[in-house]
Amino acid sequence: MHKIFKYLEIANAISQKIKDGVFLPGDKLPSIRTVVKEYGVSMNTATQxxxxxxxxxxxxxxxxxxxxxxVQIRRQFDEPGISNPSxxxxxxxxADLIDEVYASLNQPGITRFSxxxxxxxxxxxxxxxxxxxxxxxxxxxxxTSYEDIQGNKKLRNNIARWSFTWGSQLVADDLVSTSGAMNAIAYCLLATMEKGDTLAVESPVYFGILQLAQSLGIRVLELPTHPGTGIELGxxxxxxxxxxxxxxxxxxxxPLGSCMPESHKMAVVNMLGEQGIPxxxxxxxxxIYFGNARPKPCKAFDQGGTVLWCGSVSKTLAPGYRVGWVAPGKYLRKITRLKLHHTVTNTGIIHEAVGNFIGxxxxxxxxxxxxxxxxxxNLQISKTVSASFPQGSQLVPPQGGYAMWIALxxxxxxxxxxxxxxxExxxxxxxxxxSLQDQFNNCxxxxxxxxxxxxxxxxxIRVGHLAQTLL
Amino acid sequence: MHKIFKYLEIANAISQKIKDGVFLPGDKLPSIRTVVKEYGVSMNTATQxxxxxxxxxxxxxxxxxxxxxxVQIRRQFDEPGISNPSxxxxxxxxADLIDEVYASLNQPGITRFSxxxxxxxxxxxxxxxxxxxxxxxxxxxxxTSYEDIQGNKKLRNNIARWSFTWGSQLVADDLVSTSGAMNAIAYCLLATMEKGDTLAVESPVYFGILQLAQSLGIRVLELPTHPGTGIELGxxxxxxxxxxxxxxxxxxxxPLGSCMPESHKMAVVNMLGEQGIPxxxxxxxxxIYFGNARPKPCKAFDQGGTVLWCGSVSKTLAPGYRVGWVAPGKYLRKITRLKLHHTVTNTGIIHEAVGNFIGxxxxxxxxxxxxxxxxxxNLQISKTVSASFPQGSQLVPPQGGYAMWIALxxxxxxxxxxxxxxxExxxxxxxxxxSLQDQFNNCxxxxxxxxxxxxxxxxxIRVGHLAQTLL
Known part of the structure; x- marks a missing residue:
């Protein structure tokens, strides 16, 4: 448990009492006011x-x-705590491990939970x-001819339209198309950072980001990250x-599956925006949400144009098409130029095809x-993992996306x-x-x-049993 | 005239005598031996x-x-001399000028000699x-799925096959596909250079290269370049x-249209290879040659794997498809990883389509x-330029490619x-x-x-007349 977060200490204490049957389903819990008094914390912390x-x-x-x-079905496995990177x-x-896992990528006949x-x-x-x-x-x-440097207009138009799902005011001209989201992020890093600069990320974090940053000489600072709510604001x-x-x-x-609450998103955008940090x-x-509605991105709270909002269809339509985009806020001109200099334009016909589909x-x-x-x-896998993985495993039930994170x-x-x-x-x-630190070896x-x-x-089930044998 | 190149001084002197009618068509010229004696130069210089x-x-x-x-038809315009950058x-x-020229790129109704x-x-x-x-x-x-990280196999295979036209020994696995040649060059720069490093290029040079280098913090050193034979070895x-x-x-x-003779290519590859300079x-x-055969690239003379050979179909099949490649020699692994980290894979379906066509x-x-x-x-444009551009213009007749360079x-x-x-x-x-120097203002x-x-x-013709009015 991360020592700096008081609210979690309180939540865990109450959680334990629920698990121990001290509080039963349907019971009323102590009020926020009581928690404030008993724990000597602020109203804010108690609410949290x-x-x-x-x-x-x-x-x-x-x-x-x-x-x-x-009233609920008890989960078999607990959620892991907040990560605790340096x-x-x-x-x-x-790198060696990643290479090894990737080397088997084109081997046929492999079941790729990876x-x-x-x-x-x-x-x-x-x-x-x-x-x-x-x-x-x-x-x-x-x-067959070069398309507009900012990208296919139909695609950008339909992305702008679709972003109404999170209440965005974006128009086509706010967007630059890219060859997938990683390509968008590469341009964002080139536009906002210098070699030797430091980038803050979640921990654990998709290794592709770590490798991209390394290839540009950018240092990576991993932040303690909650499996449910993302990075710790403190x-x-x-x-x-x-x-x-x-x-x-x-x-x-x-890989964590966390989704930041709106209040966290707002707080992060403000905290970074005040310092002019992109x-x-x-x-x-x-x-790809499993809840009732699409969660807003941080971009929804961006007043100063310092949020560079990236997306792609690689997880929804066609990974192999390489269609992504970025709404770079005040970095629009810089990103457009970087794209021009590094790759001239995108593959117009494919971007138009995706524009047709999204429209x-x-x-x-x-x-x-x-x-x-x-x-x-997600439900099937959670159930199977709970039944076949070693006792004491921890599991983050995804709220959306493709990743389930398990700590053995x-x-x-x-x-x-x-x-x-x-x-096998x-x-x-x-x-x-x-991670770029020696952690998550059991995950x-x-x-x-x-x-x-x-x-x-x-x-x-076989993965679970193999894990048992390693205990 | 560039002062350091003696052989050109001699060639120009003889050339002038031919133009002045001192030597007439069919006349025998002084022997190499005579030139050695009269000019006090080496055998090598005289032969050159x-x-x-x-x-x-x-x-x-x-x-x-x-x-x-x-015996020949006299050309109307001379060729310009070797460029003379610092x-x-x-x-x-x-940048402002480039932006201006590019800004009109999507304006309809413009005749784009640019x-x-x-x-x-x-x-x-x-x-x-x-x-x-x-x-x-x-x-x-x-x-729709991710393709092989090194790129579409059919495309790479058929590029390797097609490269028999210059006697190459390349196989598919020596090649990495990219989103066009500029994208290949971007990876080459990232693989071989650090911020603050110096890159030698031709002068004049395609401005996209200058912008790409600048975006990566790479310094550019422009070399004196001959309109016919490329960079000066000295x-x-x-x-x-x-x-x-x-x-x-x-x-x-x-933009110059120069084509290095094989002897120059060999010399450059050896000179750089000895120092381990990529x-x-x-x-x-x-x-796209206008002569009898495809000229060999420098890669044909690469023994140590230090030549990174880039190409694309942007000038032959479809600029908008964004299909390029690189045979990176000993940088193969590094380039493959850079591609993976910066953009994951290419648009497989388009790369396969081009593979189909090349095959x-x-x-x-x-x-x-x-x-x-x-x-x-080329012939029509040369003729029209000769007839309508100001007297004293200089023109480089292209030996292939898309560019005609004119000095007014x-x-x-x-x-x-x-x-x-x-x-108009x-x-x-x-x-x-x-250029990154204050030159070529009249070109x-x-x-x-x-x-x-x-x-x-x-x-x-109108361009020529407008040039006349500016005299």
């Missing part, structure tokens, strides 16, 4: 504790009454082919004088189905588990890949994006 | 002088006899559409201790037609000419764009890639 308990699905608030213990830039990459992509059966391939054909018929010269505040930019996957991040926001999972009724239908499939997978008990090293699994043609992503990321079948279930 | 005269098409050698003045990195970019791309009518659009349809039918998941030798990499368009470079070679125009019989036929069209354009006489500033032309909806590329680059029509001829 109850929000945390609500988020954990343990309590519910009833208007004008207070908080009650929820607040200094790390340099210990896991990836974070949609199963091809979830993709609207036939409809995309139609959109591509339409593009080749309707574009001047069938898209930690960010502490290091704010030492960082030059911040990169967050605010919605359903990879926030690169990779919102590529935002449309059609099929897009919303497709997203709805995709969310349903992934949520179903004791001294199990998931690099060893990876090797044991690969001997199953691939997992060891936790150590997701792994599971891809929930594969079609759930009895065979897949057997493979997952 | 005659090679230069041969290259200028002024003399021909007859076996066991000597050199003779060629041998220190320049920092005076022409570009360097094939006329859409020269592109095999219908056949490419067929190749794309084939790709969508035959690829697993219609190319100049490269002089600065070799001060540079970290060299970037050359060895075949039909942009040579980034952008060979994107190599297939078909249509590719060679298409290239043959394209060369014929461009050569025809006196104090004509081609930025002024650009403005005068744009008032004609766009040219002012020479100043092609311009003409695109020879547009379909030649009576209207285009009138526009070009």
């Amino acid at each position: 504790s109850f929000m945390e308990l609500e988020r954990r699905n343990l309590v519910e608030s009833r208007p004008q009454s207070g908080f009650y213990v929820k 607040l200094k830039p790390g340099f210990a990459d896991a 990836l974070g992509v949609p199963d091809p059966s979830f993709l609207p391939v036939a409809k995309l082919n139609k959109c591509l054909l339409e593009a080749s018929r309707k574009m001047p010269d069938s898209g 930690a960010l505040k502490k290091v704010i004088g030492k960082i030059n930019a911040c990169l967050l996957v605010s919605n359903f991040n990879n 926030l690169i926001e990779n919102d590529l999972y935002g449309d 059609s009724d099929n897009y919303e239908k497709h997203l709805r189905n995709l969310r349903k499939e992934l949520y179903y997978n 008990p004791g001294k199990i090293n998931t690099a060893d588990l990876y090797h044991a699994c690969m001997r 043609n199953i691939s997992i992503a060891p936790g150590r890949m997701f 792994l990321r599971l891809n929930i994006g594969m079609k759930w079948t009895p065979e897949l279930e057997q493979k997952l | 002088s005659f090679m230069e005269l041969e290259r200028r098409n002024l003399v021909e050698s007859r076996p066991q006899s000597g050199f003779y003045v060629k 041998l220190k990195p320049g920092f005076a970019d022409a 570009l360097g791309v094939p006329d859409p009518s020269f592109l095999p659009v219908a056949k490419l559409n067929k190749c794309l349809l084939e790709a969508s039918r035959k690829m697993p998941d219609s190319g 100049a490269l030798k002089k600065v070799i201790g001060k540079i970290n990499a060299c970037l050359l368009v060895s075949n039909f470079n942009n 040579l980034i070679e952008n060979d994107l125009y190599g297939d 078909s019989d249509n590719y060679e036929k298409h290239l043959r037609n394209l060369r014929k069209e461009l050569y025809y354009n 006489p006196g104090k004509i500033n081609t930025a002024d000419l650009y403005h005068a032309c744009m008032r 909806n004609i766009s040219i590329a002012p020479g100043r764009m092609f 311009l680059r003409l695109n020879i890639g547009m379909k030649w029509t009576p209207e285009l001829e009138q526009k070009l």
Whole structure:
């Protein structure tokens, strides 16, 4: 447990009392006022504790009454605590491990729990082919000529329209298209940072970000990150004088799956904005929510143009198409020029095809189905993991996206588990890949994006059993 | 005239005597031995002088006899001399001018002598559409999934095959595909250079290279460059201790059109190779030769793997497709990783479509037609420029590619000419764009890639007349 966060201490104490049966389902909990008095904390901290308990699905608030213990099915596994990285830039990459996991990428016959992509059966391939054909018929010269430097207009227009789902005011001209989200982030880093600068990120964090930053000579500072609510605001505040930019996957991040509450997003945008520190926001999972509505990105709270909002269709339509974008705020001109200098334009015909699809009724239908499939997978995988992984494992139930983060008990090293699994043609992503510090050695990321079948279930059970043997 | 090159002094002296009628067509010239004695130079220098005269098409050698003045049609305009940049990195970019020229890129109704791309009518659009349809039918998941990180195998295979035209031993696994040649060069710079390092280039040089280098904090050292034979070897030798990499368009470079003789290529590869200095070679125009055969790239002489050979189909098939590649020699692993980190993969379906086309019989036929069209354009444009541009203009007759470089006489500033032309909806590329030093203000680059029509001829005549008015 991270010592600096009082609200969690309180939430954990109440949580424990619920688990121990001190408070029973339906019981009313002590009021916020009582907590303030008993623990000697601020109103703010006490409220935060109850929000945390609500988020954990343990309590519910009833208007004008207070908080009650929820009637619920007990989860088998606890959630892991907040990550606890050193607040200094790390340099210990896991390049060999990453290479090893990637080297098997083109090997056939492997069950890839290691990836974070949609199963091809979830993709609207036939409809995309139609959109591509339409593009080749309707574009001047069938898209063989250079397109507008800022990117395909139809694509940018339809992304701007679709962003109404989070109340955005974006128009096509605020957006620059890119070859996928990583390409957008590469331009964002080049636009906002110098070699030797420091970038604050979540911890654990997608290893691709670590490698990209390293390739540009950028130092990475990992922030303590809550499996439910993302980076700890207090930690960010502490290091704010030492960082030059911040990169967050605010919605359903990879590998942790956390989703920042709106209040956190607002606070982060304000905290960074006041210092003029750019926030690169990779919102590529935002449309894949399992809740009731699309969570807003930080960009929704950006007043000063310091949030660079990135996205792509790699997790929703076609990873191989390489279609992404960025709304770079006040860095628009710089990003447009970088794109021009580094790659001239994008592949217009493909970007138009995606523009056609996003502009059609099929897009919303497709997203709805995709969310349903992934949520179903998520439930099946959670259930199977709870039943077959070692007692004492911890699991973060995803709120959206493709990643399920699991911490194994004791001294199990998931690099060893990876090797044991690969001997049976199953691939997992060891936790150590997701940090530049020596941490998460007992963790792994599971891809929930594969079609759930009895065979897949057997493979997952096998991973659990192999983990048992390593205990 | 550049003072350091003795052989040119001699060639110019003899050239002048031919022009003045001192030597007449069919006359035998003094022997190399005589030149050695009279000018007090080495055998090597004297031989080089005659090679230069041969290259200028002024003399021909007859076996066991000597050199003779060629019977020929006198060219209207002379070739400009070797460029004379300072041998220190320049920092005076022409960003405003470039922005201005680019800003008009999407304005309709403009005749764009300013570009360097094939006329859409020269592109095999219908056949490419067929190749794309084939790709969508035959690829697993219609190319919506991530492809191999090194790039589409069919594309790489067919590029490796096609490179037999210059006797290469490359195989598919030596190649990494990219989003066009500029993207390949960006990775080459990131792989071989650090911020603050110095890159040697031709002068004048494509402004995109200057901008890309600037965006990465790389200093650019421009080398004296001969309009026919490319960079001066002596100049490269002089600065070799001060540079970290060299970037050359060895075949039909942009904007000058020079093509390095094989002996120069060999010498450059050896000179740089000995010091372990990487040579980034952008060979994107190599297939568009007006002579008898494809000139070899420097890569053909690379023993140590220090030549990074880049290419693309942007000048031959489809600029908008963004399909390029690099054979990075010993930087293969580094480049592959950079590509992975910066953009994950390329757009597989488009790369497969181009692979289909290059693998078909249509590719060679298409290239043959394209060369014929461009050569025809070249002759028409040369003739029209000679007839309508101010007396005393100098012109580099292209040996291939898309660029014709013209130096106007006196104090004509081609930025002024650009403005005068744009008032009549004609766009040219002012020479100043092609340097980080204050030079080439009287030069311009003409695109020879547009379909030649009576209207285009009138526009070009108009450019000449506007230049006259600025005298």
